[in-house]
Amino acid sequence: MISTAFLHYCGKGPMRHEDSLLAAGLGRRGIAVRYYTIKRIHRRQLPLGRDTFIAGDMDAMHGAMRQLGIPVPAPDDYPAALGEFLRRRVWTSTLGEVERALESGSTPPTFVKPADRRKGFTGVVCYSERDVAMLGNVSRRQRVRCSEVVRWVSEYRVYVVDRRVVSVGHYDGDPTVPLDFGVVEAAVDAYRRSGQAPSAYGIDFGVLSTGETALVEANDGYALGAYGIDADSYTELLMRRWDELLGSARAPGG
Incomplete structure (x- = not known):
């Protein structure tokens, strides 16, 4: 106790x-x-x-x-069991690989954030290699999680304890645009059934410009805004x- x-x-x-x-x-x-x-x-x-x-x-x-x-x-911002709820392409790379791909024009603008907990920078949209250069002396070998750029209309944090949704809080965008809670409940259930979900966590969902409700990212419950x-x-x-x-x-x- x-x-x-x-x-x-x-x-x-x-x-x-x-x-x-x-x-x-x-x-x-x-x-x-x-x-x-x-x-x-x-x-x-x-x-x-x-x-x-x-x-x-x-x-x-x-x-x-x-x-x-x-x-x-280990960080698990995009749990494998929830891939269908992302509604966008997400992949792992290194900062150097992203920089080279942007320089060669082989990749479109990309949202990039550190893959590890000890973050060297906060998540950022990189439109060209110049945006990567603006990150300064961050190691180009640093592993990063990348996703295609989408437009979020509204974003919410869903708080879960032992498979129960105990609260939902709006944190960005238009608060009058609601989530499709059927999607949220399906994702929470899929995460539980995967056996990979912590006992308590926050999971962020947003509404895309297409009107779809999509997973933003999952957040472990031990240090949670x-x-x-x-x-x-x-x-x-x-x-x-x-x-x-x-x-x-x-x-x-x-």
């Missing part, structure tokens, strides 16, 4: 929206909340264990996982995923 929760806060200025939600949700669960700085994660100064919960950004969460012997989950979700549902989601991750921790010396 979780007795203590650690939230990332430097002690100055406003708290992140996500941490404010968690502070409220954890408080209602009667769980003591303590705050930490990223320096304490890097120095392994937090008393983390099976009776503690922690939340923070990717850097903080990966540090906590390493301390506890939890294998860091909060859009239009209430404190209790958000807390439930992150705690459920953390409990699953704790169960994967290697025994000391293992």
Whole structure:
């Protein structure tokens, strides 16, 4: 049973929206909340264990996982089981290969984002090799996920806990354009049946200019932005995923 929760806060200025939600949700669960700085994660100064919960950004969460012997989950933004819901071509390449293809004119404008969690840049549409050059000294050997460029009219995050959709939050585009929830439910079911879905996660869907509802990307639930979700549902989601991750921790010396 979780007795203590650690939230990332430097002690100055406003708290992140996500941490404010968690502070409220954890408080209602009667769980003591303590705050930490990223320096304490890097120095392994937090008393983390099976009776503690922690939340923070990717850097903080990966540090906590390493301390506890939890294998860091591999990124899976475009799960294989959900390929039919993408409604666009998606592939893996390297930044150098994309740059050369754009320079030779053998590929159309391409959306590019890092394939690995330790991102060297944020996702960007590259219309020519000059756009790749604007990324600076990012290694051209870096693996990237690419997709053909489409126009999103509206985008939403769908929050899922143990196959249940607990919330849907709009985060970009026209909020009056709704999702086809039949598509969303079919995707959530397909992800569950694949056996690859985390116990709790966020999955982004949008409406294309064609009117189709399509998968934007999947997001693991251990470090997840909060859009239009209430404190209790958000807390439930992150705690459920953390409990699953704790169960994967290697025994000391293992």
